[in-house]
């Protein structure tokens with residue numbers, strides 16, 4: 001079926017899809033923002049967006065929506081997609097396979113994959129399957145729509161790999177990470193809707209990182225409780241130089257993974273300094289932890305770069321930092337945070353340090369403000385390490 005639509009109109013559709021996909025940038029990062037749509041009768045009959053890290057890609061969402069739309073497959077004229085479809089296995093199977101299986105005869109692409117390892121191979125796979133490819137590379141600019149993805153692919157980042165790290169914290173109106181003692185049991189700042197949101201966020205990362213200060217104060221579990229997310233819970237990483245985590249901490253409660261359970265917890269990994277007490281290490285291993293020695297910086301604190309490299313080697317690509325002020329500020333000041341997610345609860349006053357000093361050492365770029373019940377949420381990307 002010939003395509004009865006001019007190139008400027010196709011480009012306008014692609015730019016429109018890219019704009020919509022960008023709304024999800026904080027949920028998909030470090031993945032790029034991608035939007036797709038199916039054209040029939042000269043109109044976009046459905047749209048699909050890559051909505052969150054680990055979730056289905058835009059092409060797959062659009063094809064599924066088109067199949068459910070009732071518009072006969074024979075009248076689908078083209079799949080429009082803002083970025084070249086992937087042709088290799090990642091978190092999901094290759095999109096090229098889904099496109100070929102859907103029987104679509106034409107694909108219009110707004111931008112080639114910027115990764116030299118994959119650039120052009122998605123289009124090749126489609127052409128080899130007999131699909132007409134209209135390459136409108138340059139219509140969608142990743143620099144405008146997904147600058148975070150270009151940072152993720154930068155040579156510097158590939159040379160010293162580390163997970164994409166999201167620092168998440170809750171603060172009171174005065175910026176403190178602990179409420180006054182008589183509020184929220186001296187611990188909780190965010191409202192129930194925000195706490196539920198954090199549960200979902202945990203299911204969309206591969207690792208959670210905290211410090212011993214938080215383990216000592218809160219005895220947290222860092223589990224995943226949301227339905228549909230319990231099969232593969234994130235690994236739980238603790239920085240504990242001297243292995244002071246008690247072997248009866250709630251982190252070690254037996255929790256099976258799988259959707260039948262109410263709560264699932266991933267492997268607990270404790271990073272300690274070289275030469276930490278062997279007896280403590282044995283007791284923690286018996287409780288279920290994996291204990292790993294890492295280098296120390298200035299002979300006191302664990303070397304954060306080394307810790308992140310170890311995590312990357314374990315396959316952690318997206319990491320949630322859920323720590324107290326000490327570790328969160330150390331990560332920010334070391335330029336090891338890529339994104340922040342700040343919940344400000346409706347609580348006056350509070351205890352302890354704020355992260356204000358650490359935040360002025362980094363550059364924040366782009367911003368999303370949300371209201372989550374009575375708690376406000378701000379997301380932003382950290383673009384430049386300190387000193388650059």
Ligand SMILES: NC(=O)c1ccc[n+]([C@@H]2O[C@H](COP(=O)([O-])OP(=O)(O)OC[C@H]3O[C@@H](n4cnc5c(N)ncnc54)[C@H](OP(=O)(O)O)[C@@H]3O)[C@@H](O)[C@H]2O)c1
Nearest residue numbers: 169170211212213214217241301302323324325326327330
């Ligand atoms: N509002 C929130 O979102 C939130 C979130 C989490 C915790 N909290 C609260 O924060 C409080 C704990 O704060 P915190 O600052 O003590 O805890 P933290 O930041 O979670 O942990 C700090 C500990 O991590 C260890 N560590 C190892 N290497 C480090 C490094 N390179 N840099 C920094 N720390 C390193 C240190 O213990 P070792 O020297 O023993 O290794 C350090 O004392 C608790 O009261 C908790 O309730 C609030």
